[in-house]
Amino acid sequence: MTATVSNYHARMQRVLDYIDRHLDDDLDLEAVSRVAAFSKFHFHRQFVATFGLSLHRYVQLARMKRASRRLAWNDAESVTDIAMDAGYEAPDAFARAFRQRFGQSPSSFRRSPDWAPWIAALGPLDNARNKLMQIIFTxxxxxxxxxxxxxxxxxxxxxxxxxxxxxxxxxxxxxxxxxxxxxxxxxxxxxxxxxxxxxxxxxxxxxxxxxxxxxxxxxxxxxxxxxxxxxxxxxxxxxxxxxxxxxxxxxxxxxxxxxxxxxxxxxxxxxxxxxxxxxxxxxxxxxxxxxxxxx
Structure with a gap:
């Protein structure tokens, strides 16, 4: 890998790390492009070309993944709080989006998660992150x-x-x-x-x-x-x-x-x-x- 490509990958990895740490923030195109030090006018195309999905969809999937983990792991948190943290203004909007993506309502997933559609729905997120992995085997x-x-x-x-x-x-x-x-x-x-x-x-x-x-x-x-x-x-x-x-x-x-x-x-x-x-x-x-x- 050339130094130029390595630097490019490092900047894109910095973007993914920033998104992971700031899922509660306004992750708009301008804010995220500044993290990568790329022009916002080209960053959207660069992101799609690198990861195979748009910045908006990547953020949506990352927030949904965090929300599903909280549902499965922490019974003390209300669905309303989890919905708000995932960027939804109302629990019913979150419930519709959750069911559409994972095939279960949030309450049903909390009681008995069906992992098959969960894995399939989050496949694009995992694939995006894998694109920057440089695996060195020994x-x-x-x-x-x-x-x-x-x-x-x-x-x-x-x-x-x-x-x-x-x-x-x-x-x-x-x-x-x-x-x-x-x-x-x-x-x-x-x-x-x-x-x-x-x-x-x-x-x-x-x-x-x-x-x-x-x-x-x-x-x-x-x-x-x-x-x-x-x-x-x-x-x-x-x-x-x-x-x-x-x-x-x-x-x-x-x-x-x-x-x-x-x-x-x-x-x-x-x-x-x-x-x-x-x-x-x-x-x-x-x-x-x-x-x-x-x-």
């Missing part, structure tokens, strides 16, 4: 584990990566109908059988899997039973929720493996995505682990 980040075999329900995607979204939707629909949504705590896996961007797009290949011990019959949606084989694996945990695991995979293949003295097994590298809710946490954490099977 050998100490890799552990070698004996992994037990895992029965899964799986669907194969073969062909242009541009059509992967359709396969993902079929997979999600099937999982949700059977109570196997990864957001319920089921491990979700992606088996990468080709490069992320092969020379011929038609050669792109991956499997989408969800861990289950239920019988799985082959059906017209393309789902079938499978097994992720057990054995020794080099495991690299990714500190965030992202769909771009290319840097982590490159580190394992290019840097860690040649220096490790290990040899790869005849099974592709795969990723496992899990939902973790620690006893003292108010909201769940999604974490990723990349597995490189070893002999």
């Amino acid at each position: 050998r100490d980040d890799v552990t070698i584990r004996d992994v037990p075999p895992m029965p899964v329900a799986m669907i194969e995607h073969r062909g242009d990566r541009a059509t992967l979204g359709t396969t993902i939707e079929r997979f999600k629909t099937w999982c949700k109908a059977r109570g196997l949504s990864p957001e319920t705590g089921r491990p979700s896996l992606m088996v990468f059988r080709s490069e992320r961007c092969p020379a011929n797009p038609a050669d792109y290949s991956m499997d989408l899997c969800v861990g289950t011990d239920q019988p799985v019959e082959t059906n017209d949606q393309g789902m079938r039973a499978g097994v992720i084989p057990g054995g020794r694996c080099a495991v690299l945990r990714y500190p965030g929720n992202t769909n771009d695991l290319e840097p982590a995979a490159l580190f394992l293949y290019r840097d860690w493996l040649p220096d490790s003295g290990e040899e790869m097994r005849d099974f592709p590298i795969y990723c496992q995505r899990r939902l973790s809710l620690a006893p003292d946490a108010s909201t769940p954490e999604v974490f990723l682990e990349l597995f490189l099977p070893l002999i």
Whole structure:
């Protein structure tokens, strides 16, 4: 990364840090652009180009995330106070916006949070923050584990990566109908059988899997039973929720493996995505682990 790009990223990171610390303030375009030392006439386009969403939407999502945490964690706070702090003048306006975004009313979420739509709704916020992450991996980040075999329900995607979204939707629909949504705590896996961007797009290949011990019959949606084989694996945990695991995979293949003295097994590298809710946490954490099977 050049010094110029690094400086640009530092200024944008300063903006995100400022927003986090000043969610109760008037975070208008002029105030935030001054933090980054950018012209307000260009800052909006710069923000969208960098993070993939507007400043207004980013602030809305950040305030909603804080509000949902307070609802889930602190029963002593009234919904009215939480609504006002989230920038709404009345509780009913906050309730409508909350239900539209998360699929539950604030009171229902407080009683029994449904984390699946919560994670989906806040995905753009997490993705925006991940865009500035410069992950540096070291050998100490890799552990070698004996992994037990895992029965899964799986669907194969073969062909242009541009059509992967359709396969993902079929997979999600099937999982949700059977109570196997990864957001319920089921491990979700992606088996990468080709490069992320092969020379011929038609050669792109991956499997989408969800861990289950239920019988799985082959059906017209393309789902079938499978097994992720057990054995020794080099495991690299990714500190965030992202769909771009290319840097982590490159580190394992290019840097860690040649220096490790290990040899790869005849099974592709795969990723496992899990939902973790620690006893003292108010909201769940999604974490990723990349597995490189070893002999």
